[in-house]
Amino acid sequence: MWYIGMVESPFEASATGRAMAKGRSLSQFQEMFPDEASCAAFLSKRRWSGGFACPRCGGQRMAALKSRAHTCECLDCGRQTSATAGTVMHRSKLPLTTWFWAAHLMATHSNGMSARQLEDQLGVTYKTAWLLTQKLRRSMVDPDREPLEGVVEVDQTEIPFRDGDGFFEPGNGGKILVIGAVEVIDRDTNQSKPRRKHAKYLNTRSGRIRLATIVDNSAASIEAFVRANVKRGTTLLTDGHASYSRLTEYRRDPRIVGKMAGHVVLPWVHRAFSLMKRWSLGTYHGLRRKHLDTYLNEFVFRYNRRFHRHVSFEALLGLAAQHEPKSYWEIVKRDNPRKGVQTIRRAPRRRRTASGMRQDRAPPAPGPPP
Numbered sequence: 001m002w003y004i005g006m007v008e009s010p011f012e013a014s015a016t017g018r019a020m021a022k023g024r025s026l027s028q029f030q031e032m033f034p035d036e037a038s039c040a041a042f043l044s045k046r047r048w049s050g051g052f053a054c055p056r057c058g059g060q061r062m063a064a065l066k067s068r069a070h071t072c073e074c075l076d077c078g079r080q081t082s083a084t085a086g087t088v089m090h091r092s093k094l095p096l097t098t099w100f101w102a103a104h105l106m107a108t109h110s111n112g113m114s115a116r117q118l119e120d121q122l123g124v125t126y127k128t129a130w131l132l133t134q135k136l137r138r139s140m141v142d143p144d145r146e147p148l149e150g151v152v153e154v155d156q157t158e159i160p161f162r163d164g165d166g167f168f169e170p171g172n173g174g175k176i177l178v179i180g181a182v183e184v185i186d187r188d189t190n191q192s193k194p195r196r197k198h199a200k201y202l203n204t205r206s207g208r209i210r211l212a213t214i215v216d217n218s219a220a221s222i223e224a225f226v227r228a229n230v231k232r233g234t235t236l237l238t239d240g241h242a243s244y245s246r247l248t249e250y251r252r253d254p255r256i257v258g259k260m261a262g263h264v265v266l267p268w269v270h271r272a273f274s275l276m277k278r279w280s281l282g283t284y285h286g287l288r289r290k291h292l293d294t295y296l297n298e299f300v301f302r303y304n305r306r307f308h309r310h311v312s313f314e315a316l317l318g319l320a321a322q323h324e325p326k327s328y329w330e331i332v333k334r335d336n337p338r339k340g341v342q343t344i345r346r347a348p349r350r351r352r353t354a355s356g357m358r359q360d361r362a363p364p365a366p367g368p369p370p
Helices: 026-032 036-047 096-108 115-122 126-137 219-229 242-246 267-283 292-304 328-332
Strands: 011-013 019-021 062-064 071-074 080-082 151-161 174-186 204-213 235-238 251-254 350-353 356-359
Touching: 036 096, 096 115, 096 126, 115 126, 126 292, 126 328, 151 219, 151 267, 174 219, 174 267, 204 219, 204 267, 204 292, 219 242, 242 251, 267 292
Parallel strands: 151 235, 235 251
Antiparallel strands: 011 019, 062 071, 071 080, 151 174, 174 204, 350 356
């Protein structure tokens, strides 16, 4: 969605001649969203572009409540609905201005924003910044996105991951298998149908990409990724791995790598791998295994919008793609103790007493002898 009224033209010419999306500057962003009311009005207008519709009865008559922020009440059934309900901001205690700033920074920054950087920019705690970034990353995947088609390069790579909070050395870390697929686009027509001369495709560039982690290089893992992300009948440019031979519903164009470097035979998927590895080390100083898929989704989101990075503001807020809101406990994959589930502690809790720190249920320290 373009930011209407903020720029004279939504496009500007790039150095290569391709149209580039012209985004909102910081001063323009501050002018359009100076307070909570302007943010709530933007959300309401985008959520109910055709007028208010009650999620319970479908009624169109409503009244805004003064006692509850950003909330309206259906005059037919009495249901109260917030402008943030069902979005990535569902039940959040943060101001809407903080959410809008975070979405703007993550969508427009070319290398992304780590939680530590967002903590400094927004003036919040690290835990708040981490949860905010995790929720925004989970809204970066459109569940109805179109699969890759035309000519697609597919290959696997390994990336290092970090275990603890100490200094990260990529050579000493563990390895995670990542599989990727990249559309090959003709530069003249901007279509995924590049011209071919013998075994070589002419004047191409990379298009949309997909990335995911896999447990191994088995045929089952590779086939599951390809079938989930690539359209049937697509031409697959792959190496000579035997796992691709079972993909009979695709046209295969295998390339024998041998002693040759992989980026010579499959240039675009290896360029995406190289950028992804440099991004993970430069912005996050190494990724962890637990949330790796969400970080890969962030890289895919930014890479696919590299020519129109500033128009992904609404998608990042979870308005364009309907996502179920995720709580902190669902993100960290732990039981919520407030819902009656007993928390299993790794170590007994310690409390400060008059005689010093004492472990729970431990007998009191003996007093001084009489």
